[in-house]
Amino acid sequence: xxxxxxxxxxxxxxxxxxxxxxxxxxxxxxxxxxxxxxxxxxxxxxxxxxxxxxxxxxxxxxxxxxxxxxxxxxxxxxxxxxxxxxxxxxxxxxxxxxxxxxxxxxxxxxxxxxxxxxxxxxxxxxxxxxxxxxxxxxxxxxxxxxxxxxxxxx
Numbered sequence: 001x002x003x004x005x006x007x008x009x010x011x012x013x014x015x016x017x018x019x020x021x022x023x024x025x026x027x028x029x030x031x032x033x034x035x036x037x038x039x040x041x042x043x044x045x046x047x048x049x050x051x052x053x054x055x056x057x058x059x060x061x062x063x064x065x066x067x068x069x070x071x072x073x074x075x076x077x078x079x080x081x082x083x084x085x086x087x088x089x090x091x092x093x094x095x096x097x098x099x100x101x102x103x104x105x106x107x108x109x110x111x112x113x114x115x116x117x118x119x120x121x122x123x124x125x126x127x128x129x130x131x132x133x134x135x136x137x138x139x140x141x142x143x144x145x146x147x148x149x150x151x152x153x154x
Contacts, residue, residue, distance in 0.1 A: 041099050044115055046135055048146045050154065053125075053133070060093060060102045060113060064133060070126040071148045076140040079119040084108040085134070087116075106132070 037058075044057035052065040079086050086107045087095075093102015093114070100116045111131040116122055123140035125133045125147070137143050 037094060041094075041096075041101075041117075044101070046115070046137060046143065048143065048150060050150055053147060055113075055115065055135075058094075058101055064127060064129075066147065066151045066154065068127045068129055069133075069147060069151070070128060071144070071151050074123065074125040074144045074147070076144065077122050077124045077134075079116065079122055079134075082124075085110075085112075085124060085132070087112065087114060103131075 040058040044055070044061075047054040047056065050066070052063055052067075053069065054063045055061045077085060084107055087100060087104035088107050089105040090100070091103045091105060091111075093100065093104060095102075095104075098117060100114045102114065104112050104114050106112050113131055113133050115135045118136045121138070121140050122134050122136055123143045125135075125144065127133060135143070
């Protein structure tokens with residue numbers, strides 16, 4: 001009869017366990033970020049008030065005061081045909097198929113804050129701050145008209 005002798009390996013140092021713990025935390029943070037991004041893509045809001053245009057729902061949200069908006073230059077545009085204003089490079093933001101949010105460089109060299117889901121219905125609003133705001137809303141002309149009305153009322 002033959003017998004076997006087992007020689008166990010020396011257990012790994014606790015450094016190895018810390019490595020796996022850190023990698024697990026990084027992966028978990030990535031998953032949480034992706035879930036939050038998916039939620040924020042569906043919940044961005046543009047609110048027009050006497051203060052200005054408030055963008056809410058993600059990292060790049062802000063209040064842009066009415067006095068900072070060049071409403072006489074604001075237009076409705078189609079980014080499929082308006083080649084000068086097409087985003088060419090994301091500088092800080094989210095760029096996914098069908099969703100662009102954050103800071104981008106445009107083909108004309110200008111900087112822009114984008115919230116674009118439908119490239120055919122975009123309100124393009126230049127600012128006095130050196131950038132252009134471009135947002136996809138169901139009624140871009142109505143958004144611009146509301147901003148102009150608020151500005152004139154002040």
